[in-house]
Amino acid sequence: MSRLKHTIYAEVLLQHHAAMFRPFLERAGLGLDVLDHPEQQIPLSNYVHLLEIAAEELDPALGLKLGQGLYNDKPNVTMLGGFGYAVRAAADVRALLEFAVRYLVVHAQANELSWQVAGDQLEIRYRISDPSITLRQQDAEYAFAALYTRLREVTANKFAALRVDFAHERPADTSEHEKAFGCPVRFDQPDNLMVWPLAMLDEPLVTADPRLFQALQPGLEEARRQRLADTDLTARLGLAIEACLGSGISLDEIASQLCMSKRTLQRRLQDLGLEFNDLVEEIRQALAIDLVRRSSLNLTEIATRLGYNESSSFTRAFRRWTGLSPREFRQQAERG
Structure with missing residues (x-):
């Protein structure tokens, strides 16, 4: 599990599907209390591991089906708390994406969403920035299935995706992927990428609610500032360690890369409850397993x-x- 201590608010997902996830919580390093306290932060690495365990035991397409809401007994239920409600309340797809890019960190510290215009297409990318989390298929498929389902819902199914790429290897059975997205799906790609017609970008949302959107934003902005303080350091720290593994690594070198003194970095690590040597070892272990496997x-x-x-x-x-x-x-x- 990652010692970078990125966290996620499991929100309604674990609580709503308690019967599904309860048997696997202990194996993923989580306690039963996460089912009773949806406001509780849990380690992102444990959460991602839980999805992988549940998929292995129950259904290889678990992430896809969760993202599509196929296990939900309430239509249009959001599993992302205040962040999820604000996304649906945005004025148009552009505002939705801009909001999601800015505030996803409030929901999950090391999860990143980005978008860009490429010719006549809209490209949306998603990734986990924590390098020590290497098994992430279910998280990626859950994220893209949820985003796809939400974009279709809020635009009244007016637009269809053109292509979906995943960074993980091709599963043995891809029939659920083709059914979920209704477009070509590729695997072993450089990024998790979803491509849409550019015309969708300025489409008004049928769920737009300006008053709700404005009411939720101040609280999310404050939460974002608090989350970014730790997220920025841990993300940069992990990437700096990964980059230096092959050429010799020391606290002085990493501090220099992060543009801070050795003493300052030591203090920040202490504040986060991290031991430098343990962190280096964990990142080396995670990368070793991933490189040997893939x-x-x-x-x-x-x-x-x-x-x-x-x-x-x-x-x-x-x-x-x-x-x-x-x-x-x-x-x-x-x-x-």
Whole structure:
């Protein structure tokens, strides 16, 4: 689990689907109290892990179906609290996207949404910025299915998506993906990307509610300022550590990259309850597992990229983390 301590407000999702998630909470490192307190922050890494466990046990398309609301017993219920209600109340799709980009951090600290115009198309991207969270298929599919469903709803189904890309590998069965989005769906792509006709950008929302939108914004702005203070540091810290793994890493070097003194960084880490060496080890472990599982690099190249001078040292560390050698782990992953 990530020691970067990014958090998410599980909101109504876990509470509304308590029967579904209750059997897997302990395996994901969560307590039963998260089902009774939807206002409680929980570690993002545990939440993402919970989705993966539930999907493995119940349904490989769990994220897609949750995002579409197929498990909901109430139509149009939002699982995102105040943030979700404000999104539906925006004036048009442009305002919806601008709001979501700015305030998604209030709901989840390391989840990022962005959009851009590319010719006659609208491109929307989504990612988790925490590099230590590597298994994220269900989160990505839940996020895009929810966004797709919401955009279709608030525009009265006037527009259809042109293409959906996912960064994770292609599942064995993609029939649910094709049914969910009604357009070409690709996997193993550089980004989680959803493409729409540009004309949708200025479409008024049928759910627009200017008074509600304005009423919710001040509280969300205050929450955003508080969340960003920690999010900015932890995101930059994780990326700086990842970039330095192969060339030698030290607290002084990371402090320099973050444009702060070593003493200041030590104090900020203490405030966040983080130990620098433990954090480096966790990020190295997460990247090692991801590279061995997914990349085409040979094991010597992976060891070098992670800062090991000898492949034997990397093998010993990998066996300590997983109980398998890198070669055994890769063979097991290839067999599925």
